[in-house]
Amino acid sequence: MMAMRASRVARAARTTTSTRAAVRRPRAACGAAAGGDCGASAGARDGTGPWNTPPLALDDGLYAYLLKHTRESEVLRALREETSALRGSQMQVAPEQGALLALMVELVDARRVIEIGTYTGYSSIAMASAMREGGVLYACDKNEESFAVARRYWAKAGVSDRVVEKNGDAKVSVVELLEEHGENSFDVGFIDADKRAYREYYEALLKLVRPGGLIIIDNVLWYGKVADETLEDKQTLAIREFNAFVASDERVSYGMVPIGDGLSMCRKR
Numbered sequence: 342m343m344a345m346r347a348s349r350v351a352r353a354a355r356t357t358t359s360t361r362a363a364v365r366r367p368r369a370a371c372g373a374a375a376g377g378d379c380g381a382s383a384g385a386r387d388g389t390g391p392w393n394t395p396p397l398a399l400d401d402g403l404y405a406y407l408l409k410h411t412r413e414s415e416v417l418r419a420l421r422e423e424t425s426a427l428r429g430s431q432m433q434v435a436p437e438q439g440a441l442l443a444l445m446v447e448l449v450d451a452r453r454v455i456e457i458g459t460y461t462g463y464s465s466i467a468m469a470s471a472m473r474e475g476g477v478l479y480a481c482d483k484n485e486e487s488f489a490v491a492r493r494y495w496a497k498a499g500v501s502d503r504v505v506e507k508n509g510d511a512k513v514s515v516v517e518l519l520e521e522h523g524e525n526s527f528d529v530g531f532i533d534a535d536k537r538a539y540r541e542y543y544e545a546l547l548k549l550v551r552p553g554g555l556i557i558i559d560n561v562l563w564y565g566k567v568a569d570e571t572l573e574d575k576q577t578l579a580i581r582e583f584n585a586f587v588a589s590d591e592r593v594s595y596g597m598v599p600i601g602d603g604l605s606m607c608r609k610r
């Protein structure tokens with residue numbers, strides 16, 4: 342995930358209590374319990390309504406509240422700090438996404454996980470820490486520099502023995518893993534690399550992941566660009582097309598969650 346991620350976390354950390362109180366008021370006046378109709382009427386106006394539950398606008402104050410109630414280990418926090426000074430820091434998953442990924446890994450009692458897009462290691466540590474002893478996470482990335490940072494933090498987090506590096510083009514790595522382990526051999530796959538290859542990664546993971554296993558995809562809301570039809574850059578088009586495909590793919594049960602830059606969660610049927 343992107344620029345938004347890191348800067349938003351930093352802004353939220355700076356948000357004061359008084360700011361939080363100030364931003365809460367308008368929502369309370371607008372909410373269903375207060376008899377407000379802002380969400381419902383907005384839905385009716387643009388033809389998608391009724392919105393019986395108005396969507397939540399996550400301003401900095403509310404985001405700070407969310408972070409305050411998010412579990413994050415000291416090691417992950419330190420990694421977030423160090424990464425914030427690096428090029429591409431906006432690519433790191435947000436803390437609340439890390440916590441959700443960990444929960445998903447734990448829920449399916451994952452023994453074998455593949456991550457496509459590791460960067461400095463935040464999501465890999467979140468997931469590997471949630472695996473029981475003997476679990477293995479295959480971390481795929483093509484950037485040796487960011488692997489060097491990830492390696493240090495895998496050690497600090499005590500998960501080095503659960504992580505196998507796959508350094509190189511992830512399109513090649515998924516084929517190698519398929520040859521090595523066979524179909525239905527993974528419990529969880531997480532896609533967070535080059536957006537234009539999402540469909541290719543998704544199809545590979547549908548082979549690798551077992552029925553009942555999860556395929557989780559990041560950046561599906563792509564800074565909100567997916568909903569702006571005036572934007573037609575290649576990455577936005579690719580994600581839009583990918584989302585439309587997954588939404589009607591009967592091979593998976595599926596939900597799209599507006600957390601971070603948007604996560605899609607698929608359970609292979």
Ligand SMILES: C[S@@+](CC[C@H](N)C(=O)[O-])C[C@H]1O[C@@H](n2cnc3c(N)ncnc32)[C@H](O)[C@@H]1O
Nearest residue numbers: 342432433434458460464482483510511534535
């Ligand atoms: C969004 S970042 C991953 C962030 C990571 N999940 C985290 O929590 O910090 C995307 C990563 O994908 C890697 N990447 C992009 N295209 C790739 C490819 N074709 N093969 C392997 N890695 C790739 C980049 O080097 C980058 O580190």
